[in-house]
Amino acid sequence: MQFDLFDQAQNTVLAANSYEEFRKKFLEVGCTQCGLHEGRTHLVIDRGNPQTEILVIGEAPGEQEDLQGKAFVGRAGQLLDKIMASINLDTNKDMIIINVVKCRPPNNRAPVEAEAKTCRPYLNLQIELVKPKIILLLGATALKHMIPEKKNFSMEQEAGNFFIHPNYPGIQFMVLYHPAYLLYDPRKKESMWKHVKKLRDFLGLQKGKESKTFEPLNF
Numbered sequence: 735m736q737f738d739l740f741d742q743a744q745n746t747v748l749a750a751n752s753y754e755e756f757r758k759k760f761l762e763v764g765c766t767q768c769g770l771h772e773g774r775t776h777l778v779i780d781r782g783n784p785q786t787e788i789l790v791i792g793e794a795p796g797e798q799e800d801l802q803g804k805a806f807v808g809r810a811g812q813l814l815d816k817i818m819a820s821i822n823l824d825t826n827k828d829m830i831i832i833n834v835v836k837c838r839p840p841n842n843r844a845p846v847e848a849e850a851k852t853c854r855p856y857l858n859l860q861i862e863l864v865k866p867k868i869i870l871l872l873g874a875t876a877l878k879h880m881i882p883e884k885k886n887f888s889m890e891q892e893a894g895n896f897f898i899h900p901n902y903p904g905i906q907f908m909v910l911y912h913p914a915y916l917l918y919d920p921r922k923k924e925s926m927w928k929h930v931k932k933l934r935d936f937l938g939l940q941k942g943k944e945s946k947t948f949e950p951l952n953f
């Protein structure tokens with residue numbers, strides 16, 4: 735891990751040996767490495783359980799997340815809770831949810847490449863400490879910044895796909911629509927349901943269990 739872009743305070747955060755230590759130090763020390771710190775109320779590190787096999791990566795904190803200091807607690811987060819509950823997953827226990835950047839961009843714009851790059855060592859450390867077996871990428875921003883060689887893709891083609899990547903051995907990736915996009919275009923909910931059923935079947939197979947039949951909730 736490269737520390738040279740970061741000052742001593744950030745080195746302390748990035749030297750954490752456990753997720754709990756990382757969280758505690760990050761909250762104590764804060765971060766001013768990119769311009770997004772200027773508009774934030776709280777750093778938004780995550781929501782959920784770091785002792786899990788499922789890591790979910792979204793885009794950036796929104797208004798509610800910034801106010802509460804927790805990831806995915808606004809309308810999109812509540813929809814994500816319902817979507818995951820429809821396949822029997824509890825977002826607070828069965829997964830940990832993080833974002834590409836930890837501070838809210840102005841007017842909820844997508845983070846730019848420089849901001850995502852500057853924030854990346856924190857995300858890398860979260861992956862390293864959680865050691866997930868599956869990473870769910872929510873939306874185009876997460877896919878673009880995690881897999882930068884993917885260019886000119888459309889979410890219509892990518893959503894619902896599984897893939898592996900040589901930089902992340904042992905981790906299965908899956909791309910899903912961002913729940914904020916479903917709020918914007920509810921017609922995509924039907925596709926989302928097909929995708930989460932694939933996820934449910936994949937997780938069932940991983941555990942060597944037969945896939946149970948869940949009925950879709952009205953998410």
Ligand code: SF4
Pocket residue numbers: 765766767768769770771777835836837849852853
């Ligand atoms: S977005 Fe990331 S790099 Fe930028 S100030 Fe916040 S924590 Fe630091």
